[in-house]
Amino acid sequence: MSDASIAIGIGEAAAERENRWGLGRLLRELLRNKAALLGLVILVTIAAAAILARLVAPYDPLFQEVTQRLKPPGWTTPEGRISLLGTDHLGRDILSRLIFGARISLIIGLSAVAMAGTLGTLIGLVAGYRGGRIDDLCMRLTDTMLAMPFILLALAVIAVLGPSLRNIILVLGITSWVSYARVVRAEVLSLRTREFVSAAKALGGGGSRIVFRHLLPNVLTPVIVIATLEVARMIILESALSFLGLGVQPPTPTWGGMLADGRAYMTTSWWLATFPGLAIMLTVLGINLLGDWLRDVLDPRLQL
Amino acid sequence: MFCFWWSLECGLSNWVRDGTMTRYLIRRFWQSVLVLFGISIIIFIILHLTGDPAVLLMPPDATQEDIDNFRKLMGFNDPLFVRWPPWEYLSPPWRFLTDTQYGRFFTGVVRGDFGNSFRHQQPALGLVMERMPATIELTMAAMAIAVSVAVPVGILSAVRRNTALDHAGMVLALLGQSMPVYWLGIMFILLFAVQWNLLPAFGAGSWKHLVLPAVTLGAFSMARIARLTRSSMLEVLGQEYVRTARAKGLSEVRLVLKHALKNAAIPVITVIGLDMGTLLGGAVITETIFAWPGVGRLAVQAISYRDYPLVQAAVFTLALIFVLINFLVDILYTYVDPRVAYK
């Protein structure tokens, strides 16, 4: 479809790009752009909360006290527990669950993206470099993947394998590789004819050597941009799966799961759903701000 | 330089005459058919991974004998694709088509028959077709709303870059992309239906019933298209030829609408095509929340009940529509950007 036009566009930008790689220059650009800085700050805060969860969370996210359920934010239990964001339908502290939930959401987002990114990059590299029949096969595979409605595929797979953290990452990873593959393939197509590839070939380098030493580093740039934005999408998809009952098992807290559980209480106890929703929104906002800036700096031709 | 689809200088008529485009389209057609069957095989394998639904389709007090008889009746004991030793199925070769479950499915589909839904005891394709208009209506409406709001917003943001209007538009777009669909849907129902009593809470019917579900479904795409339009426009507006045209004295509006837009449209069209697929599949959640009688809901129930014929019919039909839409996008593409090379 748009492969050729992307190829042309990227080719033109590739030349410009080679000037921008310096890390120092990158950091200076970042500090200048307030939006991206905000995004970075948000993400760092959330990542810190996730990593330091055990230290930061006030209470055990799994501790139930059914008599203290559905209490509003700021509530103090008879034993002296203060729930800053209220308690959920089983009396668990929402703030603690939110903090631990950050962990799971980030794990899912990053792992799924890693899996999909690796898979997609490999397929894109092979398709772009080898061309011909293999390329055709890969493109048809891509089309097949795109034509299948994600939710139905996820539902079918999880219905068969059972819902668990591992299976969710598996499903998300296996269904999201297409964007990476397309972009990588387009890049490779344009790079394939460049001088340094012919030079490497002349020097006697084998196929895989060329792919990994020369093509891969150049291809990584757009992949990183896409990967960043995809993490946001993974987090939102996880919440969609939780809505359908296919998410991570209780009592493990995930933002999507908390949102899905809390939706029934929106009119009576709004805090159950609102805080996880805000957490998701903020994280995705941060990712998008940072990702947009990355794209503008590294590869403005990349249209998603 | 670019040339526009209606102009003869593109040599469009040449392409039609020498059949390059025809050959391209025919190749794409056959590839699409292959894609569809690939999908059906994948779904087939996944569904059969945990055994058959005989137990699910019988009432809870059925005996083992009842269940076994049912299995035999439905042909669940036959092999999926091939049995060992495989040469038994090579002579006569048509045994693959009659004695394996996939073989039977294949011969049926070629005739347009997906079999009877296990749970509803009605032809599966018929059930899907009944619901398809509702899903298509919802998807089209969602896309129409998304595009008609997103494109103007994107253009305005690009033209009035870095003003308050630009920032406001992009912030809204960011928000639209970061809210899970079902949350949006439920909030809309609580606000517009229960609190303010402006629109109905559920179901299909008048245009009023279409508003909330379509906006909910289209929100994500709306946000994406707005941002994409903006960046695409910005890029085109920075091009040489645009600066030249501006220097020549062309009015701003004419510039934006006639020249810039045509070229900025390319990636937007791609995304619209891709998003249609997402919308068709993603309608599942929206349909469940708003009790919209579409294919998505049907497919989810079918998967839960391992109602194979119905799942196959639903996925096949949805994929078919997606493939058709992208086919059309391809054709549209060749007009808008004649630089696309046919391999």
Add this chain to the structure above:
Amino acid sequence: MRKWTAWIWMAALVLALAPAAWAAPSGKVTVAQGVDPTTLDPQDHEETPAFNVLLNIYDTLLVRDKNLKITPWLATSYKLINPTTWEFKLRQGVKFTNGEEFDAEVAKFSLERMANKALNLRMTALRVISRVEVKDKYTIHIITEKPFPTLDAHLTLRGAMVPPKYFKEHDKAFLARNPVGTGPFKFVRWVKDDRIEFEANEQWWHGAPKIKTLIFRPIPEETTRMSALQTGEVDIATNVPPHLVKEIKNHPKVTVSSAPSVRTIFIPLYNVQCEMIQGSYDCTKPYPGPTAKAKVRQAINYAVDVDSIIKNVLEGQGIRTATPLTSNHFGYDPKLKPFPYDPARAKKLLAEAGYPNGISLMLHSPNGRYPKDKEVAEAVAGQLTQAGIKTELKVYEWTTYMNNVAYRHGGGPMWLIGWGNTAWDADYTYTPMFRTGQVLANYWNPEFNSLLEDGQTTMDPKKRLQLYAKAGRFFLDDPPAISLYQQIDNYGVSRKLNWTARPDERIEGFSISLKP
């Protein structure tokens, strides 16, 4: 002069309209359930939504009144002639909405259709009928293969009378979408997943219904269903969640009508593990885990604070039960009291059984099938863990649950289930759930099994009550389950309607009327 004529005209108008307004059915009522039925063939399903919808089109031979007593319906009387023969006298002057007349031949056709294995209908409870003999135009004899004491109970729900000519003229697929019966309403149309529309049958033998149009609409998402109730788009909504009951009761336009449900929620415990051997299940090996011991299962029962769960998780919308039977079920023993909450005693029992340091178990639960099912399971798991029985919870989507956990003996050692026994007889709960060899059972106790067998073949009700009282005691001594509670069905009802909820989940269109 003019004023006079005006008054006369008005009076005439009122007089002309009044009888019509008073007698003819009028008004439209919309009922929202959670799911759409899969078929409108009254003999080819076992789903509550289908029962609810179809009882308005088809009549059965018997029915239960609002006190759950079996009353004549299309049959005027019945008696047992010998243990395998029942005589039914049928009502005269009843017609189907397509003109066919109801008589003994119709009853014979309808019942034998249900008993016919070759048709593979999903309603299998009446397959025990071997044949029906027509004695005269309005008398039949039903002959069963073996003594079947619950035949009349089943006939209040199953065995709808269908028009033979119409059913013979069309195939199964057509009949599933175009029902024709003797009931209070006529079928108008069915737009799948959207609505099922009925119109009053003014010639109904029991009198014309008071409302003209009855519509059933499926709204799966709970929040949407409650919203639709509040906006007035539906008049009756099923399954109001416990935490919204107060809010809806005090709403200006709607209120809540409650009834103790037929359904009880309990957690069966495994004491045997069934294994698939040569195509069928063998259930003789003891469960490879602590629950094989009776003391452990008793400890589990002591460790759960059911009253707290009912009060807090269900906000009071539940009734504590000692066994999976409700007080309305035949075979219920009011003298049987449930386990008290005693975690100390639980720990002691565990130590006695050889587990002084506690044990580790798994609990399986569906999600969203029963009100607050997942929350209840979470609460139970939490309570058990706090008492030294570390419990890991696994939650499933409903049909995966049935397929992998329920029907494949894959729910060990604890799995949550709800059972709505509308035959109102203990046999239809105890046997399918706990009799070794049944597809849902994972319990083995030879004495319990023989009590159930006797109960199935004894025709004397007094003797059966004794048998089931004895069987009930096992829930204390050698518990096959943790009995939790009986649900309370909460229906959201528009204040414009006169309708009260029934304890058997039936929504009878002919008893709904609009307030003037």
